[in-house]
Amino acid sequence: MNAKILSLQSRNTVDWMDWRWQMKHRLQSVEELAEYIDFNNEKIRDIQMACDVFPMSITPYYASLINKDDPRCPIRMQCIPNPQELIEGRGDMDDPLHEDADSPVPGLTHRYPDRVLLLVTNECSMYCRHCTRKRKVGDNNRCTTEKDIDLGVEYIKAHPEIRDVLLSGGDPFILSTNHLERIIRKVKEIPHVQVIRIGTRTPVVMPQRITDELVRMLKKYHPVWINTHFNHPREFTPEAVQALARLADAGIPLGNQTVLLRGVNDCPVIIKKLSHLLVKNRVRPYYLYQCDLSRGIEHFRTPVAKGIEIMEALIGHTSGFAVPTYVVDAPGGGGKIPVLPNYQLSMTNTKTVLRNYEGVICVYEEPQNPGSGCSPTCSLCKEHIIRHEPVGLQKLFDPSNLTVSLVPEGNRRKARYTARKGEAHVYRNQKK
Ligand SMILES: *Cc1c(COP(=O)(O)O)cnc(C)c1O
Numbered sequence: 001m002n003a004k005i006l007s008l009q010s011r012n013t014v015d016w017m018d019w020r021w022q023m024k025h026r027l028q029s030v031e032e033l034a035e036y037i038d039f040n041n042e043k044i045r046d047i048q049m050a051c052d053v054f055p056m057s058i059t060p061y062y063a064s065l066i067n068k069d070d071p072r073c074p075i076r077m078q079c080i081p082n083p084q085e086l087i088e089g090r091g092d093m094d095d096p097l098h099e100d101a102d103s104p105v106p107g108l109t110h111r112y113p114d115r116v117l118l119l120v121t122n123e124c125s126m127y128c129r130h131c132t133r134k135r136k137v138g139d140n141n142r143c144t145t146e147k148d149i150d151l152g153v154e155y156i157k158a159h160p161e162i163r164d165v166l167l168s169g170g171d172p173f174i175l176s177t178n179h180l181e182r183i184i185r186k187v188k189e190i191p192h193v194q195v196i197r198i199g200t201r202t203p204v205v206m207p208q209r210i211t212d213e214l215v216r217m218l219k220k221y222h223p224v225w226i227n228t229h230f231n232h233p234r235e236f237t238p239e240a241v242q243a244l245a246r247l248a249d250a251g252i253p254l255g256n257q258t259v260l261l262r263g264v265n266d267c268p269v270i271i272k273k274l275s276h277l278l279v280k281n282r283v284r285p286y287y288l289y290q291c292d293l294s295r296g297i298e299h300f301r302t303p304v305a306k307g308i309e310i311m312e313a314l315i316g317h318t319s320g321f322a323v324p325t326y327v328v329d330a331p332g333g334g335g336k337i338p339v340l341p342n343y344q345l346s347m348t349n350t351k352t353v354l355r356n357y358e359g360v361i362c363v364y365e366e367p368q369n370p371g372s373g374c375s376p377t378c379s380l381c382k383e384h385i386i387r388h389e390p391v392g393l394q395k396l397f398d399p400s401n402l403t404v405s406l407v408p409e410g411n412r413r414k415a416r417y418t419a420r421k422g423e424a425h426v427y428r429n430q431k432k
């Protein structure tokens, strides 16, 4: 038996706890994998076919969590290539979230008004089979360079509205502590950046990386927020629990982003159990993502109805802070759209009728004189209005704004209208 495989079975050795050892001994070929799990020839061919298109990489640690007797093991499904990845799904896209299209400089996506996504590497210790950035992760031709990052930093400097910078990838914790610190320092030095966020799957797939050294470095740059990516209760091992404790003890607020995956966690019982384990470990469930339309992950997708069913089973049934926000990241760069079961049944001027998680129907009596509680002299409000034009539906709510409708680009009726009158972008109230 080869040395790598032997070590796979000897957890808690010095090597096992060394993240560089985990990196170096990642299972990246079907031969290496076949030494660890007994596959028949047909299965090996299948895996190889998928690997040829979307590369494989599994840390010995994560591989050790696979239940070898269960072909539908949720750990296995997240890391072992599957020929279904080669099936083209209806609606598959190369860049469903328009991360490239909405990118002013390589590796930076500026979608929301006050925050940006900065990709600091395209490498990960493990390649998740459901990865939305599958076409980029591990691609040596698309390495993030120091220059890309500097361009991103320059962009952030030039945009004072950016107050929150989300470092992601790939997985930022793949970088050496020094390298990561150089990046964080550059971002932190920008005066208008108030918060640094890191998105990482490391506590799940290579918890050994969460060393005291890493945590000591991160602490210097507070506020640093971290979002992890646990998808299944089985990912809570003593190693993962220790990694989370180290981060939480360093005063880092922890969130978790779960992807809803068919056959892995598309069940209210699993997601509830996962949420309970997260909060027990001081991690706040943040988002539950509907699976994206990326190429190669069609077989993981569930109907949106499954997400609604899960939310129905969580809201009210368990602690509010154990309930994530269920979001669909809209194709075409629309961003994350929250989706909820319907709780609001009906309303009149005087009453709103709601139902609760138990199905009880209740009425909320509206106030008799619903004037605004806002003070016309409020300085926060004045300052805000000077700096910000109303956006989206706020335009329709704002009493001083004359917009009466928002019209999608390419609207035919509007095209006829503008052709006739050469009018402005939005309909305005003609009576004024
Ligand atoms: C998810 C995301 C963010 C962060 O969104 P939050 O809702 O603030 O967590 C920022 N930029 C992009 C491009 C994103 O996809």
Ligand code: SF4
Pocket (backbone or CB within 6 Å): 123, 124, 126, 127, 128, 130, 131, 132, 133, 134, 137, 169, 170, 171, 200, 201
């Ligand atoms: S850790 Fe994140 S970026 Fe890396 S493969 Fe997994 S989902 Fe993709």
